[in-house]
Amino acid sequence: MTDATSSSMPAVTPVPGKSSLMTQDARTRKRNAAEARFKAYGIVAIAAGMLMLLILVFNIISRGTGAFQQTFVTMEVELLEEKLDKNGNRDPADLAKVSTFGYAPLLRTAFEAKVAERGIATELEPKAMAGILSAGAAAQLRDFVLADPERIGTTVEFEFLASSRVDGYLKDRVSRDSIANDKNISAEQLDFVDQLIELGVVEKRFNLAFITGADSSDARPEAAGMGVSMMGSLFMMLVVLALALPIGVAASIYLEEFAPKNWLTDIIEVNISNLAAVPSIVFGILGLAVFINYMHLPTSAPLVGGLVLTLMTLPTIIISTRASLKAVPPSIRDAALGVGASKMQSVFHHVLPLAAPGILTGTIIGLAQALGETAPLLLIGMVGFIASNPPDSIASGLLDPNSAMPAQIYEWAKRADPAFYERAWGGIIILLLFLITMNTIAVILRRRFERRW
Amino acid sequence: MSFAKLTTSALAVAAMSATTAAARDQVQVAGSSTVLPYASIVAEAFGENFEFPTPVVESGGSSAGLKRFCEGVGENTIDIANASRAIKDSEVAVCAENGVTDIIEVRIGYDGIVFASDINGNSFEFTPTDWYKALSDQVVVDGEIVANPYTMWNEVNPDFPAQPIQAFVPGTKHGTREVFEDKVILAGCEATGDFDAFKAANGDDEKAAEKACIGLRTDGKSVDIDGDYTETLARIESNKDGIGVFGLAFYENNTNKLQVATMSGVTPSTESIATGEYPVSRPLFFYVKKAHIGVIPGLKEFAEFFVADEIAGPDGPLAEYGLVADPKLEETQSAVADEAVLGGNT
Numbered sequence A: 001m002t003d004a005t006s007s008s009m010p011a012v013t014p015v016p017g018k019s020s021l022m023t024q025d026a027r028t029r030k031r032n033a034a035e036a037r038f039k040a041y042g043i044v045a046i047a048a049g050m051l052m053l054l055i056l057v058f059n060i061i062s063r064g065t066g067a068f069q070q071t072f073v074t075m076e077v078e079l080l081e082e083k084l085d086k087n088g089n090r091d092p093a094d095l096a097k098v099s100t101f102g103y104a105p106l107l108r109t110a111f112e113a114k115v116a117e118r119g120i121a122t123e124l125e126p127k128a129m130a131g132i133l134s135a136g137a138a139a140q141l142r143d144f145v146l147a148d149p150e151r152i153g154t155t156v157e158f159e160f161l162a163s164s165r166v167d168g169y170l171k172d173r174v175s176r177d178s179i180a181n182d183k184n185i186s187a188e189q190l191d192f193v194d195q196l197i198e199l200g201v202v203e204k205r206f207n208l209a210f211i212t213g214a215d216s217s218d219a220r221p222e223a224a225g226m227g228v229s230m231m232g233s234l235f236m237m238l239v240v241l242a243l244a245l246p247i248g249v250a251a252s253i254y255l256e257e258f259a260p261k262n263w264l265t266d267i268i269e270v271n272i273s274n275l276a277a278v279p280s281i282v283f284g285i286l287g288l289a290v291f292i293n294y295m296h297l298p299t300s301a302p303l304v305g306g307l308v309l310t311l312m313t314l315p316t317i318i319i320s321t322r323a324s325l326k327a328v329p330p331s332i333r334d335a336a337l338g339v340g341a342s343k344m345q346s347v348f349h350h351v352l353p354l355a356a357p358g359i360l361t362g363t364i365i366g367l368a369q370a371l372g373e374t375a376p377l378l379l380i381g382m383v384g385f386i387a388s389n390p391p392d393s394i395a396s397g398l399l400d401p402n403s404a405m406p407a408q409i410y411e412w413a414k415r416a417d418p419a420f421y422e423r424a425w426g427g428i429i430i431l432l433l434f435l436i437t438m439n440t441i442a443v444i445l446r447r448r449f450e451r452r453w
Numbered sequence B: 001m002s003f004a005k006l007t008t009s010a011l012a013v014a015a016m017s018a019t020t021a022a023a024r025d026q027v028q029v030a031g032s033s034t035v036l037p038y039a040s041i042v043a044e045a046f047g048e049n050f051e052f053p054t055p056v057v058e059s060g061g062s063s064a065g066l067k068r069f070c071e072g073v074g075e076n077t078i079d080i081a082n083a084s085r086a087i088k089d090s091e092v093a094v095c096a097e098n099g100v101t102d103i104i105e106v107r108i109g110y111d112g113i114v115f116a117s118d119i120n121g122n123s124f125e126f127t128p129t130d131w132y133k134a135l136s137d138q139v140v141v142d143g144e145i146v147a148n149p150y151t152m153w154n155e156v157n158p159d160f161p162a163q164p165i166q167a168f169v170p171g172t173k174h175g176t177r178e179v180f181e182d183k184v185i186l187a188g189c190e191a192t193g194d195f196d197a198f199k200a201a202n203g204d205d206e207k208a209a210e211k212a213c214i215g216l217r218t219d220g221k222s223v224d225i226d227g228d229y230t231e232t233l234a235r236i237e238s239n240k241d242g243i244g245v246f247g248l249a250f251y252e253n254n255t256n257k258l259q260v261a262t263m264s265g266v267t268p269s270t271e272s273i274a275t276g277e278y279p280v281s282r283p284l285f286f287y288v289k290k291a292h293i294g295v296i297p298g299l300k301e302f303a304e305f306f307v308a309d310e311i312a313g314p315d316g317p318l319a320e321y322g323l324v325a326d327p328k329l330e331e332t333q334s335a336v337a338d339e340a341v342l343g344g345n346t
Helices: A002-008 A026-068 A092-097 A100-118 A126-130 A137-147 A164-170 A187-199 A227-258 A263-276 A280-294 A302-326 A330-338 A343-371 A375-379 A394-399 A405-414 A418-449 B003-018 B036-049 B062-069 B089-097 B128-135 B175-192 B194-201 B206-214 B229-238 B248-253 B270-274 B299-306 B317-321 B329-338
Strands: A069-078 A155-161 A202-206 B028-031 B056-058 B080-083 B103-118 B138-141 B144-147 B167-170 B222-225 B243-247 B258-260 B281-289
Touching: A026 A069, A026 A418, A069 A100, A069 A164, A092 A137, A100 A126, A100 A137, A100 B036, A126 A187, A137 A155, A137 B036, A164 A187, A164 A202, A164 A418, A187 A202, A227 A263, A227 A302, A227 A343, A227 A394, A227 A405, A263 A302, A280 A302, A280 A375, A302 A343, A302 A375, A302 A394, A330 A343, A343 A418, A375 A405, A405 A418, B028 B036, B028 B062, B036 B056, B036 B299, B036 B317, B062 B080, B062 B089, B062 B281, B080 B299, B103 B175, B103 B229, B103 B248, B103 B270, B103 B299, B103 B317, B103 B329, B128 B167, B128 B175, B138 B194, B144 B194, B167 B175, B167 B229, B175 B194, B175 B206, B175 B243, B175 B281, B194 B206, B222 B229, B229 B243, B243 B248, B281 B299, B299 B329
Parallel strands: B028 B056, B028 B080, B167 B222, B167 B243
Antiparallel strands: A069 A155, A069 A202, B080 B281, B103 B243, B103 B258, B103 B281, B138 B144
């Protein structure tokens, strides 16, 4: 109204007190203030989000990086023939009879020798000295001897993992105050460790076994690694990719290009959208009932995990595939049909290649979602002390019991020893790296190949 | 990327799934989360010392484990159920219905249940009576049965500091809960004489009186923890007034965060539990399906290895982790060797 009046009288010069573009009246100021306020809200919202993210990343990194380092003890161990091979015939069957417990005395003797050789002043019993080593040290010796029986009788240098308490001491997680009531380690043992650090026998460095190794029992958190559960996740993702991609793409092409539009397809469409919102634990129960109890597939197998995650990922893939098929302009189809292509030729030769980047992006995001999923795995037996046997073939990778990365993290977070807690955070770092990589690939694919019309 | 390729790979997976269930070559174990650390230590040592693959150990609670154990016989059912309590008659009946008849019961040792609070908080010297009065749903005050009126520990026992009552007890799916109810709450109920009052009020019905005793209050002073001890620990870290129920082994791994309370004047330790001085302890078991011995490779060897002296004995790795060795371990060893089943050999 005011605009119309002012435009009808162009000759009038602005009078103080009247509306002008140069001076702001109260209403303009109010509107501008509202805009400024809105911008400020937006900035606050983003800042809050960024702050949360920073806190999260800071927490994960500060708590998790410790897991990538481990304390090692370098020891020369004499592989005494009288303990390991009483008959002296190097018969593998006889050698295998000596259990890991039979190897423990060798470690004690090795520590005694070390103390005498380097002149370390300590009043510890040999057993307490060997107590700074991981419980897995004897198994390491035994594996070495069984693999190479000829070395019996010689002295070999080994690098053993230190026990989780000693490792915690080097990582400042354990102090002399905190172990006052701890029966797993004593202050004298820490004094002993201090001397060994000075001699360079005990040192902390990068631990590849955390990335490549298998899970370990509660008695030796220092030896636990993510490697086997990573393989479990990999095999599950292979199953998901092999099943969800062809089924999802075929379903969406049919629905989008061939199916008649009627109430039946409408119902299917609504149901697919609903399935995408179904909580993942429901798919876990379904998997337990159908794949394990009815079809008798093995429990804890990545194959079953993959099948369950396929069900979960399918709707995501179908929805993103349909969206990218829809985004291909009808003129492409019309042109193909116009030069005599069949319906199927037009879809497979023209529409699908153009929609492929979108389909791939959707698939990768679906896979990333499946990779981080824990809840359905709880029900099909993939959480526990499972990831201890690395798979040796594709079939064993699919069928032998295994865990998955998120399930392994969950399992570690539950265990009593605080050293496992650190490994849980370390596991989160590895999992996040995988997810970031997958999402980056999705973004790059979209940037490079997607065509806009 | 051709569709033919994708379809063949999908078919290959489907074909492989059809040929599964052929042979399971590793032992499968599930059950109590209290037994889980012990079972995983044994499983790891078993994998190292034998030609058999490392057994798979899942957790989930004693009841959940026994339920899966009783689902039937066959390769898609578990071979061993871990339990922090003895199997119930009702569970044996369910087992029998599903064809699981010959069950070998193996007692591996004893586990102490301890009461621990934040390391910087007040220290406590409990008796079962204190716990009963603090947590029971109904108590007897001046001869009348009333809803539990206590909100502070010093109201329960004048010797205690003025600290709000906040307890984190294991949820009902845990075997630990039953021991807590039996050896602490019920014992306290009987010691105060409230048991007799409940019995009189229920027309001399002992079962009803017991039920009245062990009903825990639901006003938030007692919180059921359905997860693991790590959850209980996290609750105590966020609520410094909280007192939690833990296994001895868990406490021993977290002595820098928790202080343990005495029970009836005894400090819990493997020694005081072994001698029976510390009152709140319970045996730990695992149950083996006899029908699976000889079918699943390594099952019997694993069961025997579990109770061998070098593992479950007083100097073995299990005792080192917190298990109280069973003085009658030899009997258990021979029972496992003979495959003696529950209710005698048939």
